[in-house]
Amino acid sequence: MLTAIEFMLAPFVVCLLLIGINIYFGIHVIKREIIFIDIALAQIAALGGTIAGILHDLLPSSAEHAHNEHTIWWYLFAIGFTTAAALLFSLLKSRRLSLPLESLIGIAYAVAATGAVVILDKAAGGELHVHDMVAGSILWVNWHQITVLFFVFALIGLFHFKFRKKFFALTDAYNDENTYYHFWWDFLFYATFGIAVVFSVQVGGILTIFAFLIIPASTSALFSNKWSTRILFGWGLGTIVTVCGLYLSWAMDVPSSPTVILFLGVFLLLAILVRRLGILEFLVDGGKNI
Amino acid sequence: MIENIIFLAAPITACILLAGILGYFGNHILSRGIIFIDIALAQIAALGSMIGLLLGYADGSAAVSYLSLLFTVLVISVFSLTKFEKQVIPQEAIIGIIYGIGLGIAMLLAEKIPGGSNYISKTITGNILWVTWENVFHCIFIFVPIALIHFLLRRHFINISASKNNLPYSLNKVRLFELIFYISFAIVVVYAVPIGGIFLVFVLLIAPTAIATLFTQKWSHRFFWSWMIGIIGSFAGIYLSYEIDISNGPAIVCLLGILVFMFALAKIFVQKMKRS
Numbered sequence: 326m327l328t329a330i331e332f333m334l335a336p337f338v339v340c341l342l343l344i345g346i347n348i349y350f351g352i353h354v355i356k357r358e359i360i361f362i363d364i365a366l367a368q369i370a371a372l373g374g375t376i377a378g379i380l381h382d383l384l385p386s387s388a389e390h391a392h393n394e395h396t397i398w399w400y401l402f403a404i405g406f407t408t409a410a411a412l413l414f415s416l417l418k419s420r421r422l423s424l425p426l427e428s429l430i431g432i433a434y435a436v437a438a439t440g441a442v443v444i445l446d447k448a449a450g451g452e453l454h455v456h457d458m459v460a461g462s463i464l465w466v467n468w469h470q471i472t473v474l475f476f477v478f479a480l481i482g483l484f485h486f487k488f489r490k491k492f493f494a495l496t497d498a499y500n501d502e503n504t505y506y507h508f509w510w511d512f513l514f515y516a517t518f519g520i521a522v523v524f525s526v527q528v529g530g531i532l533t534i535f536a537f538l539i540i541p542a543s544t545s546a547l548f549s550n551k552w553s554t555r556i557l558f559g560w561g562l563g564t565i566v567t568v569c570g571l572y573l574s575w576a577m578d579v580p581s582s583p584t585v586i587l588f589l590g591v592f593l594l595l596a597i598l599v600r601r602l603g604i605l606e607f608l609v610d611g612g613k614n615i
Numbered sequence: 616m617i618e619n620i621i622f623l624a625a626p627i628t629a630c631i632l633l634a635g636i637l638g639y640f641g642n643h644i645l646s647r648g649i650i651f652i653d654i655a656l657a658q659i660a661a662l663g664s665m666i667g668l669l670l671g672y673a674d675g676s677a678a679v680s681y682l683s684l685l686f687t688v689l690v691i692s693v694f695s696l697t698k699f700e701k702q703v704i705p706q707e708a709i710i711g712i713i714y715g716i717g718l719g720i721a722m723l724l725a726e727k728i729p730g731g732s733n734y735i736s737k738t739i740t741g742n743i744l745w746v747t748w749e750n751v752f753h754c755i756f757i758f759v760p761i762a763l764i765h766f767l768l769r770r771h772f773i774n775i776s777a778s779k780n781n782l783p784y785s786l787n788k789v790r791l792f793e794l795i796f797y798i799s800f801a802i803v804v805v806y807a808v809p810i811g812g813i814f815l816v817f818v819l820l821i822a823p824t825a826i827a828t829l830f831t832q833k834w835s836h837r838f839f840w841s842w843m844i845g846i847i848g849s850f851a852g853i854y855l856s857y858e859i860d861i862s863n864g865p866a867i868v869c870l871l872g873i874l875v876f877m878f879a880l881a882k883i884f885v886q887k888m889k890r891s
Contacts, residue, residue, distance in 0.1 A: 428645055432876070443862070
C-alpha cells in the first residue's frame with residue numbers, strides 16, 4: 326500500500342490540479358455548448374508547436390533537446406496559435422452569424438489536424454517527431470512539471486475568480502439571441518482556456534483532459550443549475566473517481582487514463598439512474614427534471 | 616487530359632455521391648448542433664471492428680465489417696433515445712461522452728490486438744483517389760435507398776431539426792424519427808469513412824452547409840448549395856493537391872475549411888460596413 330501511495334503521489338497531485346481547472350472550464354463549456362473546443366484547441370496548439378519545431382530545425386544553431394520536454398519556443402508558438410484561435414472564435418461569435426460556433430470550432434480542428442500533416446509532409450527532412458498526445462503521461466509526471474502547472478493554473482484560476490461575475494454572466498447568456506455580450510471578455514475566456522488546455526494536454530493527454538472537462542460537469546448539471554454547486558460537486562466527484570481509477574489501474578495493472586475515464590462514465594450513468602429514480606432528491610437544487 | 620479524366624472518373628463519382636449525401640445530412644447536423652457526431656461514430660465503428668478482431672475474426676473480413684456496423688447502429692440507437700423535451704445535458708455532450716468512452720475502451724483494447732493503434736480515431740485515413748468502381752457501386756446501393764427514405768420523410772426530419780426547445784410531435788414519435796435518422800446516418804458514415812478518411816467526411820459534412828447557411832435559411836436552398844459547394848470544393852481540392860503536390864484529403868479539407876472562415880469573416884465585415 327505504501328509503495329502504491331509513493332508511486333501514485335505525483336500522479337494524484339497532478340490529477341487534482343487538472344481536475345481543478347478543467348472542471349471549472351467544463352461547466353462553462355457545457356453551458357456554452359462548445360463541447361469539442363479543447364480537442365480543437367489542443368490540435369491548434371499542436372499545429373503551432375509543429376511549426377515551432379520546423380523553424381527550430383531550420384535554424385543553423387539548433388541545439389539538442391530532450392524529446393519529451395518541449396522547448397520554450399514550442400510553448401510560445403502553441404499558445405500563440407491558441408490565442409489567435411481565441412480571437413477568431415470570439416470575433417465570429419460577436420455578430421450573429423446564424424452558425425453554431427461549434428461548427429466553426431470543428432472546421433478549425435479539421436484544418437489544424439490536416440494542416441499539420443501537410444506541413445510535416447512538406448517540411449519534414451529532419452528529426453521531427455510529433456507525438457499525438459492521446460493517452461498522456463500522468464504516471465510519469467515529475468515535480469518540476471507539477472510546480473509549473475500549479476503556478477499557471479493558480480494564475481488563471483485567480484483571474485477567473487476575480488472576474489467570475491463577468492465570466493458567469495457571459496456564459497449564461499451565450500446562446501441567447503439579444504443579450505449581454507462583450508467581445509474582450511469572451512476573448513479573454515478563450516485565451517485563458519487555451520493556455521490551460523496547452524498545459525493540461527501536455528501532461529494529461531487529449532482524451533483524459535476531454536473527459537475531465539466534460540463528464541464531471543455533465544454529471545453536476547443533473548443536480549444543480551448554480552455555478553457554485555456545480556463546481557464543488559464536480560471537484561468532489563472528480564477527486565473521488567480519480568482516486569478510485571488510479572488505485573484500480575495500479576492494482577489491476579492497466580493503463581490509468583482509460584480506467585479513470587471509464588470510472589467517470591460509470592458515475593455519470595449512476596447519477597442518471599439516481600435522478601431517474603428520484604433518490605437523493607434533497608441534493609437537487611434548481612436542477613432540471615429528467 | 617482525357618486520360619486524366621478517365622483515370623479520375625471513379626473518384627469524381629465518389630466525390631459527387633459523398634458531397635450529396637453528406638451535404639444533405641450536414642444541414643440537419645448543423646441545425647441540430649451535434650457537429651462531432653461523425654467523428655464519434657467513426658471511433659465507435661473502429662471499436663466495433665476491434666471487438667470483431669478480438670472475437671477471432673480475420674482482419675478485413677466481412678464478419679468484422681458487419682460487426683462494426685452492428686455495433687455502431689446499436690450505440691447510435693441508444694443515443695437517439697437520449698432526446699428529451701428539455702435537454703439537461705446537451706446532446707453534443709452526450710456524443711462527446713460516447714466518443715471519449717469509446718476512445719478509452721479502444722485504447723485499452725488496442726494493446727491486445729496486433730496493429731491495434733490503427734483503430735484510434737485520428738489515424739483513420741482513406742484516400743479518395745484509390746476508390747474503386749466496386750466501392751462506388753456499393754455506395755450507390757446504400758445511399759440511394761437511404762436518400763429515398765429521407766425524401767419521403769423529409770418534412771418530419773426538417774421539423775425536428777428546425778425545432779430548438781420544443782418537440783413538433785409527441786416524444787415517442789420524435790424518438791422514432793430520430794432512430795431512423797441516426798441509423799441511416801450511421802450507415803452512411805460507416806461506409807464513407809474508409810473511402811475518404813475521417814477528416815474528409817467530417818469536412819464534407821460541415822463545411823459546405825456552413826457556407827450555404829451563412830447566406831440562406833431556406834432548407835431547399837441549403838441542400839442544393841451545400842451539394843454544389845461540396846462538389847466544387849472536392850474537385851478544386853483534388854486539383855490543388857495535384858498542383859502543389861500534397862495529399863488530396865488534406866487539400867480538400869484545408870481548402871473548404873479556410874473558405875468557410877473567409878466567408879464568415881467577409882459576412883461580418885459586410886455587416887459591419889452596413890451598420891456604419
